[in-house]
Amino acid sequence: SYELTQPPSVSVSPGQTARITCSADALPKQYAYWYQQKPGQAPVLVIYKDSERPSGIPERFSGSSSGTTVTLTISGVQAEDEADYYCQSADSSATYRVFGGGTKLTVL
Amino acid sequence: QVRLVESGGGWVKPGGSLRLSCAASGFTFSDHYMSWIRQAPGKGLEWVSYISGSGGTIYYADSVKGRFTISRDNAKNSLYLQMNSLRAEDTAMYYCAREAYSGNYRWTDYWGQGTLVTVSS
Numbered sequence: 001s002y003e004l005t006q007p008p009s010v011s012v013s014p015g016q017t018a019r020i021t022c023s024a025d026a027l028p029k030q031y032a033y034w035y036q037q038k039p040g041q042a043p044v045l046v047i048y049k050d051s052e053r054p055s056g057i058p059e060r061f062s063g064s065s066s067g068t069t070v071t072l073t074i075s076g077v078q079a080e081d082e083a084d085y086y087c088q089s090a091d092s093s094a095t096y097r098v099f100g101g102g103t104k105l106t107v108l
Numbered sequence: 109q110v111r112l113v114e115s116g117g118g119w120v121k122p123g124g125s126l127r128l129s130c131a132a133s134g135f136t137f138s139d140h141y142m143s144w145i146r147q148a149p150g151k152g153l154e155w156v157s158y159i160s161g162s163g164g165t166i167y168y169a170d171s172v173k174g175r176f177t178i179s180r181d182n183a184k185n186s187l188y189l190q191m192n193s194l195r196a197e198d199t200a201m202y203y204c205a206r207e208a209y210s211g212n213y214r215w216t217d218y219w220g221q222g223t224l225v226t227v228s229s
Contacts, residue, residue: 033216088153088155094212
């Protein structure tokens with residue numbers, strides 16, 4: 001089965017830059033999407049099509065892609081950014097959707 | 109604004125059935141693919157199924173294929189998930205989600221607040 005690999009956790013101090021990666025073989029062929037989920041809440045889309053930012057999402061959130069890895073970058077991390085972050089993509093046929101295992105971002 | 113409200117969750121014994129519903133508003137429902145996505149307690153997100161705007165295209169994750177059936181009623185702006193032969197591992201929060209689209213690409217852009225399904229004897 002197709003899998004997206006994320007680090008389980010990332011820790012940064014306020015004001016620093018957090019980078020969360022997501023890797024899979026089909027990522028060069030399919031876009032990746034990123035969701036933020038805070039405890040007890042539904043996920044929120046923060047990046048779509050690798051690097052596009054939905055309206056209402058702060059500019060400090062950005063996305064990039066290189067080969068089989070996509071990266072969510074949060075510049076100038078704030079305490080309110082502490083959450084779980086999930087990448088999502090599709091298999092090479094674009095039929096099945098897959099989520100990464102999630103990364104817990106801790107703001108120290 | 110886009111609003112998705114799930115209902116129908118609850119407690120059921122292994123082998124039992126449950127039907128989830130999702131009431132959509134704030135957008136042209138028939139224009140969008142819709143998905144069900146679940147999250148077991150303390151675990152990550154798992155895509156379950158999606159259905160096209162007309163209902164003519166449907167796919168399921170292997171973990172639910174043959175047991176779950178997704179459907180929609182565009183006249184009622186509603187999405188459904190019929191879950192049969194439920195197992196303990198189906199215990200999760202079930203989210204209804206709308207899919208945005210651009211050309212041939214689609215992605216989940218709005219989520220409901222979820223409905224909890226507990227499968228236990």
